[in-house]
Every structure is written in structure tokens, then in C-alpha cells.
Amino acid sequence: MSSPTTDSDHEAVLDDIFETLAELAPEIRASLPGRRTKSTETNPSGETQMEADAYADELLEEALGAIDGVGFYASEEQAEPLDHGEGVTVALDPLDGSSNLKPNSPMGTIIAVYEGELPAGGDELLASGFVLFGPIMTMSVARNGTLTEYMVENGESEVITESVQLPEEPTVYGMGGRAPDWTPGFSAFIDEVEDEYKLRYGGSMVADVNQVLTYGGIFSYPALQSSPNGKLRLEFEGIPMAYIIECAGGASSDGTQSILDVEATEVHQRVPVHLGNEQLIDRVEAHLVDE
Numbered sequence: 124m125s126s127p128t129t130d131s132d133h134e135a136v137l138d139d140i141f142e143t144l145a146e147l148a149p150e151i152r153a154s155l156p157g158r159r160t161k162s163t164e165t166n167p168s169g170e171t172q173m174e175a176d177a178y179a180d181e182l183l184e185e186a187l188g189a190i191d192g193v194g195f196y197a198s199e200e201q202a203e204p205l206d207h208g209e210g211v212t213v214a215l216d217p218l219d220g221s222s223n224l225k226p227n228s229p230m231g232t233i234i235a236v237y238e239g240e241l242p243a244g245g246d247e248l249l250a251s252g253f254v255l256f257g258p259i260m261t262m263s264v265a266r267n268g269t270l271t272e273y274m275v276e277n278g279e280s281e282v283i284t285e286s287v288q289l290p291e292e293p294t295v296y297g298m299g300g301r302a303p304d305w306t307p308g309f310s311a312f313i314d315e316v317e318d319e320y321k322l323r324y325g326g327s328m329v330a331d332v333n334q335v336l337t338y339g340g341i342f343s344y345p346a347l348q349s350s351p352n353g354k355l356r357l358e359f360e361g362i363p364m365a366y367i368i369e370c371a372g373g374a375s376s377d378g379t380q381s382i383l384d385v386e387a388t389e390v391h392q393r394v395p396v397h398l399g400n401e402q403l404i405d406r407v408e409a410h411l412v413d414e
């Protein structure tokens with residue numbers, strides 16, 4: 124697992140960042156009911172923004188940008204990182220799974236903290252985490268090789284599980300994209316695993332990956348014939364969630380290598396994503412090797 128060692132200055136600003144995120148989580152969740160409509164804007168990836176995406180982005184930029192030691196605020200909703208002085212770069216998916224707003228299904232917020240400016244690879248990642256707006260509100264934080272899960276119902280962080288580890292035995296699988304658009308290798312992999320595990324796919328990466336963290340298995344948003352780099356964004360979804368899974372004893376892949384080793388060349392670069400138990404990542408890579 125490649126990521127820089129953090130020093131005491133980094134530890135202090137990381138504490139501030141995750142405390143701020145925990146405090147803000149209830150406000151983000153409370154902002155959802157009145158913002159379930161599509162805005163007239165599209166994000167830098169060309170996707171229609173929900174009102175809630177834009178509002179969560181505003182709240183997060185204001186709160187995180189004000190932290191001493193945060194130099195840039197970047198998000199999937201902002202064309203370019205926004206300058207907030209000197210320090211680390213916070214990179215966010217303010218609302219992940221926003222298409223789940225309408226059907227009132229789980230969604231969340233993803234954060235990555237990079238040492239330097241974007242584009243940044245996994246070797247510059249200091250920490251990452253996500254907030255999950257489910258039946259209860261949780262925040263999972265990956266720092267110094269360890270994943271910790273907190274309850275953040277009242278804006279306080281109360282540890283639920285220290286050193287979260289993927290179960291040895293996989294149970295669930297979930298994958299994005301449409302079957303006719305999958306590559307032959309990925310289709311062959313799905314043909315295999317559908318006989319072995321339970322399908323769990325809910326359309327929000329945060330919620331679907333948390334299923335894998337809880338029950339063991341694999342989450343994929345693969346390379347598609349129509350989109351060879353898949354759908355998910357390297358800086359805001361791929362790298363932070365890959366670090367989280369690898370801290371929990373799992374593995375990540377873009378189809379050939381750990382997502383933490385993918386070269387970052389653009390702020391909004393997309394990446395194929397496979398996350399989960401090591402033996403399943405090995406199997407999906409074996410099916411994709413000739414593609």
C-alpha cells in the first residue's frame with residue numbers, strides 16, 4: 124500500500140478535517156429533503172447536478188477551506204481546485220450516489236486528503252474517509268494504515284469499530300454499468316461470481332462499498348466498452364475508497380494494478396474500479412488480463 128507517512132503537523136490538520144466533517148454531516152443530511160431536484164448546472168464530468176450536490180459542496184468548501192493547514196479545496200463539482208492558502212489538498216465527492224435522493228436510498232460524502240496539489244496519486248494520499256447517510260449516520264476514516272468506523276449521529280464521533288477488517292469469507296458482489304456494455308472478460312467474471320455470492324448493488328459507491336466492508340465480497344464499476352475508464356473519478360472516489368479497502372485488509376484494482384498506483388494526470392480523470400477481498404480482485408484481474 125503506497126501512501127506518504129504523516130508527520131505531527133499533518134496529524135493535527137487531519138484531526139481538524141475529520142472533526143469538521145463529523146460536525147457538518149448532520150447539516151448535510153438535513154439539507155437533502157428540500158434539494159431533491161435537478162439543478163440547471165452540470166458538473167465538470169458533464170453530469171447533471173442535483174441541488175443537493177451544489178449545496179453540500181458549498182457547505183464543505185466553507186467549512187474545510189477555513190481550516191488552518193488546508194491549502195486547496197477540490198471537488199467533483201468544481202472545475203478546478205479552489206485556493207485556500209497553504210497546506211494540504213482536500214478532495215471531495217460532496218454527495219456520492221445523488222441519484223439515490225429521489226428513491227430515498229442511502230448515499231454519502233467521500234473525502235481524500237492529499238499532501239500536494241492535484242492531480243495527485245495514491246502515493247500523495249495522507250488519509251481518506253466517507254460519511255454514510257443510512258439508517259444511522261456513520262463516518263469511516265482510513266489513516267496510518269487503519270480503518271476506524273464512527274457513529275456521527277449528533278455531530279460527535281463515537282467509535283463503533285476500531286481496525287475494521289474485511290471478513291475472510293466473501294458474501295456479496297455488486298457492479299455498475301449495463302451488461303451489454305461490459306467487456307467480455309468482466310462478463311465472464313460476473314457469470315462465475317453470480318453462482319457463488321449474493322448480488323448487492325444500490326447505486327451509491329459509499330453504501331455499496333460499505334456492504335463489502337461489512338459482509339466481504341467485491342464492488343466493481345468496471346471499464347465499459349462505451350467508456351474504457353469506467354464512470355468513477357480517480358481523485359474523488361477511486362483513490363480514497365481504494366485506500367479504505369486496503370486499510371481493511373482488502374485489495375483494489377483498475378483492472379491491472381492497485382488504484383493507489385494509477386498515474387494521476389487530470390483532476391477529473393475517470394478510473395475503472397474493483398474493490399474487495401484480495402482473492403476476488405485476483406480473479407477479476409485474471410479475467411481482464413487480455414483486454
Ligand SMILES: O=P(O)(O)OC[C@H]1O[C@](O)(COP(=O)(O)O)[C@@H](O)[C@@H]1O
Nearest residue numbers: 218219220221222299300326327328
Ligand atoms: O447509476 P449507475 O450507472 O449505476 O452509477 C452508480 C455510481 O455512480 C455514482 O452515483 C457516482 O457518484 P455521484 O453520485 O457522486 O456522481 C456512484 O456513487 C455509484 O457507484
Ligand SMILES: [Mg+2]
Nearest residue numbers: 216219220360
Ligand atoms: Mg460519487
Ligand SMILES: [Mg+2]
Nearest residue numbers: 216217218219
Ligand atoms: Mg457526487
